[in-house]
Amino acid sequence: xxxxxxxxxxxxxxxxxxxxxxxxxxxxxxxxxxxxxxxxxxxxxxxxxxxxxxxxxxxxxxxxxxxxxxxxxxxxxxxxxxxxxxxxxxxxxxxxxxxxxxxxxxxxxxxxxxxxx
Numbered sequence: 001x002x003x004x005x006x007x008x009x010x011x012x013x014x015x016x017x018x019x020x021x022x023x024x025x026x027x028x029x030x031x032x033x034x035x036x037x038x039x040x041x042x043x044x045x046x047x048x049x050x051x052x053x054x055x056x057x058x059x060x061x062x063x064x065x066x067x068x069x070x071x072x073x074x075x076x077x078x079x080x081x082x083x084x085x086x087x088x089x090x091x092x093x094x095x096x097x098x099x100x101x102x103x104x105x106x107x108x109x110x111x112x113x114x115x116x117x
Contacts, residue, residue, distance in 0.1 A: 027067075028067035028068040028069050028089070029063075029064075029065075029068045029069070030068070030069050030071055031044045031045065031051075031052065031058050031061070031063075031064055031068060031069070031070050031071070032044060032045070032046060032047050032050070032051035032052065032058075032070075032071050032072075032073070033051055033052045033053070033054065033055050033058050033070060033071070033072045033073060033077075034047060034048055034049075034051035034052075034053070034072075034073035034075070035053065035073065035075045035077075036048055036049050036051070036053075037049060037050070037051035037052045037053040038052070038053055039052055039053045039054055039057040041061070041063075044058060044061060044063070044064075047071075047073070048073075051073065054077065054079055055070065055072055055077055055079060055081045055090065055099065056079050056080075056081050056082070058070045059081060059082070059083050059086065059088065064086065064088065065086060066086050066087040066088065067087060067088075068086075068088055068089075069088070069089045069091055070088055070089070070090050070091065071091045072090060072091065072092045072093065072097050073093055073097070074092075074093040074094075074096035074097055075096070075097065075098070076098045076100055077097075077098065077099045077100070078100065078101060078102045079099065079101060080099075080101050081099055
């Protein structure tokens with residue numbers, strides 16, 4: 001009978017400890033956007049001319065997945081950025097990084113998060 005009690009105590013302690021320990025998440029991959037970059041599959045992994053040219057291309061690139069970071073260089077980016085289905089971090093270079101569509105034609109839709117009416 002004592003062995004059975006000890007078994008259950010060990011089992012509860014083991015289960016309890018497993019519930020307290022969160023799995024370690026792998027760090028996201030860094031991608032880069034710069035106005036001197038190029039939007040194609042051979043870019044994005046480095047800064048300057050090795051970067052993507054547009055933020056939206058970086059978001060849409062199949063290599064970029066949830067948890068990744070898109071580092072955006074200083075500049076004014078004439079685009080609307082839509083992120084759907086990916087949990088990404090957009091990291092600008094401070095107040096010198098601006099996303100500013102130049103005309104209403106650049107704005108495809110108005111999105112409100114969370115979905116509200």
